[in-house]
Each structure stands twice: as structure tokens, then as C-alpha cells.
Amino acid sequence: MSKIFSAYDGIIRQVFDEPVCVTWFQGAKTEDIVRRFGGDPEKFSEATFVDVHAASQERDPEGTYDTVILVAQKGEWTVVVEPASFRGADSALMRDLSRSGRALALYWTVNHDAGMRFAANGSVVSSFDPLEGPDPQALEWLRRVTVTAEEWREDWMAAAFAVGEELCGIRIDQDWLQQPHWAVTVSALPIRSVRSELILREDMWALVNREPRLAALVTEPTADKYGEISLIMAEMAVRTAGVEGHLIDEALRLIVSNDRGAEAQRLRAELDTLATSFWKQASAAMQAGEAALAPSHASASGRLMIKHYAVQALGGALDSDPYQAVMEAIKKGGMTQLGDENEDFLRMETLNAIRYFINHGENAL
DSSP, X not given: OOHHXXXXXXXXXXXXXXXXXXXXXXXXXXXXXXXHHTBOGGGOEEEOHHHHHHHHHHHOTXXXXXXXXXXXXXXXXXXXXXXXXXXXXXXXXXXXHTTTSEEEEEEEXXXXXXXXXXXXXXXXXXXXXXXXXXXXXTOGGGGGSOOOHHHHHHOHHHHHHHHHHHHHOOOOSHHHHHSOEEEEEEOOOOOOSSOOOOOOOHHHHHHHHHOHHHHHHHHSOOGGGHHXXXXXXXXXHHHHHTOOSHHHHHHHHHHHHTOOSHHHHHHHHHHHHHHHHHHHHXXXXXXXXXXXXXXXXXXXXXXXXXXXXXXXXXXHHTOSSHHHHHHHHHHHHXXXXXXXXXXXXXXXXXXXXXXXXXXXXXXXX
């Protein structure tokens, strides 16, 4: 266990018992950061996190209009803690404030929706769900820190804060939060009057140009496309897992028809039962030497876990809320070990980029 991780393990949830957004910036002036958040750097006041939390809740419990943020500086790094907003995780803000350096954002909500994003030199390099953990082999910037994959699985929040400390040297613990830092009121950010243009990687555009269904999504990327994104993800998950049967066919039929009523919710309960059955079978099939259940094409337990997540993707795609449905379909479908040879993994990345653009009106990268 790394020394920094151990400092947060089992403690950080006591430090932050409510959702927050924490963003670490390197290379940008603190004054410019505050202005970009919507504040006036000449109106700093000394305050602790408790003071800022209370003030932000009194001013705007929903974090939509004026709110209060905590700001601290150490060397070339500035940390912003938001108890009632998530501005620091905005990809446009991160791109702007990382043009001369780096930025790392971490947030989580009461609904256990969490995100971690890293930007450098004006580009968002990676964005992932910290509850699932990153793939350090795929993220070059994470290879420079000592936090291990096992530590991410053990406590994602402790791992995320450990990464922040390794980058900037600031330990955000109870003592730090009780110390006086800077507080500043930030105004509501202006609503963008012009929608951004969808930006995809070159390999994503090539795939879109080959596939009419994807082309239809990018031609008019609007919220009514969530159902089609969910369907494509569900189809890929089912195909990869090799799950078949009347229940699977019926679920796909309802996703196609965009039926999210009582029949869909009844079927979803049956799918939950089936997913649990695959998980139990996977547990029973574990062989000596397997440390934990994980989706894999290389073992019996791993293949059963792929089926487990594929059925969960189907059930998630039937959620009564179309946005929650597409989120679950992508999240669970993405855990089915989608292949590179048939471009399913690239297809998932493309669908998620389109989903993000539809929801936020801006690009993830």
C-alpha cells in the first residue's frame, strides 16, 4: 500500500461526508482561475471549509446561481473545493485553465454519479468513472503516480485524493479543511448561446462515415437519440456475451420501441434476477489463483461475468428515465470486454462521446 493512499484510506469519507467537486490546477494564475469560475479575486475573504460549505448552502442550495468556493495555493498549484457546484469538472473550463499546465478534477453526487478528468496543455486527456477505476496502462499520466490498481478497487475515493496529492503535494484532510484558506463568491456562469460543434477523434469519424446508424446520431445529436445509443450498446453487449433467449429478445424489442412503461419495468426485474444468477454462477466457477471476480474471455468465471454485465446493460437500457438508461447501457455494456477486432470498443467510445455532447452541449475531449 502506498504511503499517500494509506493516509486517505478509510478516512476521506469522514472528511467529505457530502458530495463535492475538487479541482487541482497547475500553471494557471490563481486570479485567472477565480475569474474563470465567475469570481472576483479582489474579494477574497479568509474562511475554512465549514464556513464555505455553510455560506454556499445558504446562498444557493442547488449550486445553480451565485455560490461560494474554497481556494488554496501551494507553489504553482491551486486547489478549488466546491461544496455546492461542479464547475471545476467542466471540460471547457479545464481546457482553458490547463493551456499552460495541467488540471485534475474529481466530483461525486448524492446519486453516486462520479467523474474524474485530467487535462494538459489545453486538452482533456482522459475522463473516467473513478468508481470503476482507470486503466493505468492506457493513461500515460497515471503511470507517474504510485497509486495502484488494487488501491483503486479498495477505495476509489482514497485513491483519487492520493493522486491529487501526488501531483500537487497538498494533503486534503480534516486538518487542512480546518485551516483558514480563501473564500470567494462566484456568480452564475453565463448560459452558452451557441452550441459547440461535435468533435470526434479521427478514428471515430471514420467509423461514423462507415455506419449509417452512427451517422444518423451525429447528423442531429439531440436527446431523442438516447434510445438508439442505448440500443446499440445493448446489442453489442449481448453479442459479445453470447446471451440468448426469449427474455433477451423481448428486452431488445422494448428498447427498439422505446417502451419504458410497466411492461418494461416488469421485464427489467426479470433481467435483474438473471444477472444475479450469472454472478452466482461466476462465483461458483472461480478457480484457485483468481483473486476476484472480473469480466474476461479467458476464464469460465470471467465469461459468466461478461454475461452478468451484458444482462445488466439490457436492464439498464429499459430504465424509465432515458438519460439514466443510456448511462447504464454504456457503463455496464462497457464492462463486457468489447472487442477491438470488430470495432465494438471504438463504437462504444464514439457513442459515449456523442452521449456526452448531447447532454452537455460541449465535447468531452
